[in-house]
Amino acid sequence: MxxxxxxxxxxxxxxxxxxxxxxxxxxxxxxxxxxxxxxxxxxxxxxxxxxxxxxxxxxxxxxxxxxxxxxxxxxxxxxxxxxxxxxxxxxxxxxxxxxxxxxxxxxxxxxxxxxxxxxxxxxxxxxxxxxxxxxxxxxxxxxxxxxxxxxxxxxxxxxxxxxxxxxxxxxxxxxxxxLLERELQFLGDALADPERPFVAILGGAKISGKIDVVEALLPRVDRLIVGGAMANTFFLALGLEVGHSLVEPDRVEMARELLERGGDRLLLPIDVRVADEIAPDAEVRVRARAEVRPGDRIADIGPESEAIFAAEIRGARTLVWNGPMGVFELEPFRGGTVQLAHAVADAADGGATAVLGGGDSAAAAEVAGVSDRLTHISTGGGASLEFLAGEALPGIEALDEREDA
The missing domain is CATH 3.40.50.1260 (Phosphoglycerate kinase, N-terminal domain)
Known part of the structure; x- marks a missing residue:
């Protein structure tokens, strides 16, 4: 209510x-x-x-x-x-x-x-x-x-x-x-009655931390873009080599089920940026996702994926973004996140509603220099994830109901 x-x-x-x-x-x-x-x-x-x-x-x-x-x-x-x-x-x-x-x-x-x-x-x-x-x-x-x-x-x-x-x-x-009213307005409207096309972007390290969000958003979105280390678990589900990359082997079956359910609505990177070590001075190489080698560490999406994702984003009318596309804290691996941040800002400039989750997403928008061009940046990291997953938030549930509702 x-x-x-x-x-x-x-x-x-x-x-x-x-x-x-x-x-x-x-x-x-x-x-x-x-x-x-x-x-x-x-x-x-x-x-x-x-x-x-x-x-x-x-x-x-x-x-x-x-x-x-x-x-x-x-x-x-x-x-x-x-x-x-x-x-x-x-x-x-x-x-x-x-x-x-x-x-x-x-x-x-x-x-x-x-x-x-x-x-x-x-x-x-x-x-x-x-x-x-x-x-x-x-x-x-x-x-x-x-x-x-x-x-x-x-x-x-x-x-x-x-x-x-x-x-x-x-x-x-x-x-x-x-502030809470604004959060409820933008996050709630994005879920309840989004203007279409509705595109969600999920990144970050773990699929397990966002599985409820993926399941809640899949039936609602026109496209669900997945990047960051959580994409590596989906790569494993496709039978692809991921080298020494961060993965969750115990979530592979879950990822496989989501791929089947999502069909062409779920977009994964087709190329990635890899390095021998995740370090500020790393030598970065671009590989197709099917050409990752056993010694590689995937740390960002690749340029072809950037272009495909950006085209989907710029054509959207409602955008929800939570989580970076790579290890954006390090300069060699922030390209994918920055490019997508600019695409989201371009969509917002064109009249789309662009909502960012808090935490790393907000930090990524700052790094990309687009914070002031977005519709709304949530102040809650975990709270925004749980809200997007359709979970009841105790701090909100305890408030009075609106009398005219």
Whole structure:
């Protein structure tokens, strides 16, 4: 069912109201402990600014890293608060406490139009266990919960699913923020009613991590392009040599079944770039997929595959892309990913809806310099995969249903 949205709430109903916002501020930090990439912070600003301008009292929650349920100074949100304040253009108070007396006092004294960022939710062991007691404490900080953290929506944690249920049980509301609304809009529309031709591109290392996505997309797409190391398992299913390439031998039968089901809708590379070693100074050779030698390591798609895939992509009206075509982190093996990224951007320039999954896909778009030309780049890696696979995401399921649905 469609979920209730922050954007649908009357602005005057937010004035002076204490609103608990779960954002995804899980950003990389440098060795010096400073924010190294503020992409997720920038993505969170829209909902926060909306609430600040409406005069709400905003209590902000997020995790950072994996501190394993105990305080870790290296995973503190203190540096995030400084960058967020600059991005938001209004004060952000940080309190190095989540559920103690200092946090409670800060929440109680919070003024309208101000943002309070509490410490890393994962400093509490009950966070990842979705502990009801922790969820109730967090729910006590407000009577409206806004989930704007798509990147953690596939986790049933206390600050995502648990708090939503607790606030609703206490008579409050739980709604999707502006960023989460955008994620649901583009990923949901891509699956529910795509403009055709609908082309999906899947890459990355393992077929096992994306098998549910492949199975969900195959009946819906006009073309499913497969690249990256996961294509090697399909090569094995075709009886081809893959040398020392990364493969999943236990998934060969699965790949064979998908090839039979997909028919000509499932496109594999016809040539590949190989090397003796996957290294920054590797000597790259191009081989037809049927000519790979026992000593080769496949690390990217080849130029003929680039041309075939790019033609399919440029002719699409809806595109979903998750995962690179090769080891794009290394310059010798990023050509396929970069070429496809430009093809996706060209399609978007021509009016197609082009949606990228998070994680490596977003990083690849940055490397290719096309991020600003795409329709939507998801902020969730694992969450976007599970959403595309048609799985229910706990952080979304726990929200109110839209009343007009």
């Amino acid at each position: 469609p979920k209730a949205l922050l954007s649908a709430l009357p602005t005057d109903a937010l004035k002076g109201r204490r609103v608990v916002v779960r954002a995804d501020l899980n950003v990389p930090l440098s060795e010096a402990g400073e924010v190294a990439d503020d992409t997720r912070i920038q993505a969170s600003v829209a909902s926060l600014r909306h609430l600040v301008e409406a005069g709400a009292r905003v209590v902000l929650l997020s995790h950072l890293g994996r501190p394993k349920g105990r305080p870790d100074p290296a995973a503190s949100l203190a540096p995030v608060a400084r960058v967020l304040q600059s991005a938001l253009g209004s004060p952000v108070r940080f309190v190095p406490d989540l559920v103690g007396d200092e946090a409670a006092a800060a929440v109680a004294s919070l003024e309208p139009g101000r943002v309070l960022l509490l410490e890393n939710t994962r400093f509490e062991a009950g966070e990842t266990a979705d502990d009801p007691a922790l969820a109730r404490v967090l729910a006590g900080y407000g009577d409206l919960f806004v989930n704007d953290a798509f990147g953690t929506a596939h986790r049933a944690h206390a600050s995502t699913a648990g708090i939503a249920s607790a606030i609703r049980a206490a008579g409050g509301r739980a709604v999707a923020g502006l």
